[in-house]
Amino acid sequence: MTVVQPPNRREEHPLRALYKPSAAPGLELIECPEPVAGPGEVKIRVERTGICGTDLHIESWDAWAASAVNAPLIIGHEFSGRIVELGEGVTSLEVGALVSGEGHVICGTCRNCRAGRRHMCKNTSSVGVNRNGAFADYVVIPASNVWVHSDAVDAELGAIFDPFGNAVHTALQFPLAGEDVLITGAGPIGLMAAKVARHVGARYVVISDINETRLALARRMGVDVAVNPVTSSIAEVQRQLGMKEGFDVAFEMSGAPTALPDILDNLAHGGRIAVLGLPSKEISINWAKLVTHMITIKGIYGREMYETWYAMNALIQTGLDIRDVITDRFPATDWQSAFAAARSSNAGKVVMDWS
Ligand SMILES: [Zn+2]
Numbered sequence: 001m002t003v004v005q006p007p008n009r010r011e012e013h014p015l016r017a018l019y020k021p022s023a024a025p026g027l028e029l030i031e032c033p034e035p036v037a038g039p040g041e042v043k044i045r046v047e048r049t050g051i052c053g054t055d056l057h058i059e060s061w062d063a064w065a066a067s068a069v070n071a072p073l074i075i076g077h078e079f080s081g082r083i084v085e086l087g088e089g090v091t092s093l094e095v096g097a098l099v100s101g102e103g104h105v106i107c108g109t110c111r112n113c114r115a116g117r118r119h120m121c122k123n124t125s126s127v128g129v130n131r132n133g134a135f136a137d138y139v140v141i142p143a144s145n146v147w148v149h150s151d152a153v154d155a156e157l158g159a160i161f162d163p164f165g166n167a168v169h170t171a172l173q174f175p176l177a178g179e180d181v182l183i184t185g186a187g188p189i190g191l192m193a194a195k196v197a198r199h200v201g202a203r204y205v206v207i208s209d210i211n212e213t214r215l216a217l218a219r220r221m222g223v224d225v226a227v228n229p230v231t232s233s234i235a236e237v238q239r240q241l242g243m244k245e246g247f248d249v250a251f252e253m254s255g256a257p258t259a260l261p262d263i264l265d266n267l268a269h270g271g272r273i274a275v276l277g278l279p280s281k282e283i284s285i286n287w288a289k290l291v292t293h294m295i296t297i298k299g300i301y302g303r304e305m306y307e308t309w310y311a312m313n314a315l316i317q318t319g320l321d322i323r324d325v326i327t328d329r330f331p332a333t334d335w336q337s338a339f340a341a342a343r344s345s346n347a348g349k350v351v352m353d354w355s
């Protein structure tokens, strides 16, 4: 094992981790021992982390969390940090590099893994959900899950590469140049997807949400129209923009039961829908319309390993600026305020500082 001590190696405080002690609501900021990088693994000193909806589910311990999370564990999967230790056999990475991690640890042996479709692994284990996560001073992940950032990315931007990846993976499912794009849900991922759509050449980018704060953020981030479907309609937006045949592509980012039916009512014949939003129960849609309008629906989960990561870096390097999606920053010790801000739904992305 290679252990290198960078100059700032000595911590000024006991090692911290945000911990789910048992299968019940709540989290605790605990003191914890320093983890060790095993063979093929890398230890990372965490600098910044992003709070995801997943983390809120785990904190409140809802039905999804109870079914999916292996407590006790350290939570968190959106992070950036610097490599401090390489486990045995790791030769492709360097101590000191600013990195993020792909949070899906795959089995490597199922049919999809062996075919190179690693994001479709049926035995995926998730950082901060099924194994210890990144809301801590240190996180250990397999070397193959490490993404080394280019000079275009700093620690704060790196902390949101995981959800940025969800946005990029969704937005790049279908060609967007010259197309009209409808996005339902102006949470952080919807907002970033809107920016990606514009960057790669969409004509109109329209976003819908029932939260006025998020709609205002969307307008500041440059969408053509941000619409509240409670007070206006997407059909009205089409008239306003002079659109005649419907949207070409839609991203469903909300999980709201009205979103997919709304999309179907506003899509052109042959339209395409990428669905990332997770509904909490079954949704009824007009399947006859789906057939006669020749609509394609594709479910999206995670990021493509690792094509999405290359695409993310390329988008940033060609001038895509997603930083305005970060609205709140807290020191890790003030994690309760950070979680409250993330839960308020008036925030964009909330970042915690572990440095
Ligand atoms: Zn996430």
Ligand SMILES: [Zn+2]
Binding pocket: 106, 107, 108, 109, 110, 111, 112, 113, 114, 120, 121, 122, 123, 124
């Ligand atoms: Zn697999």
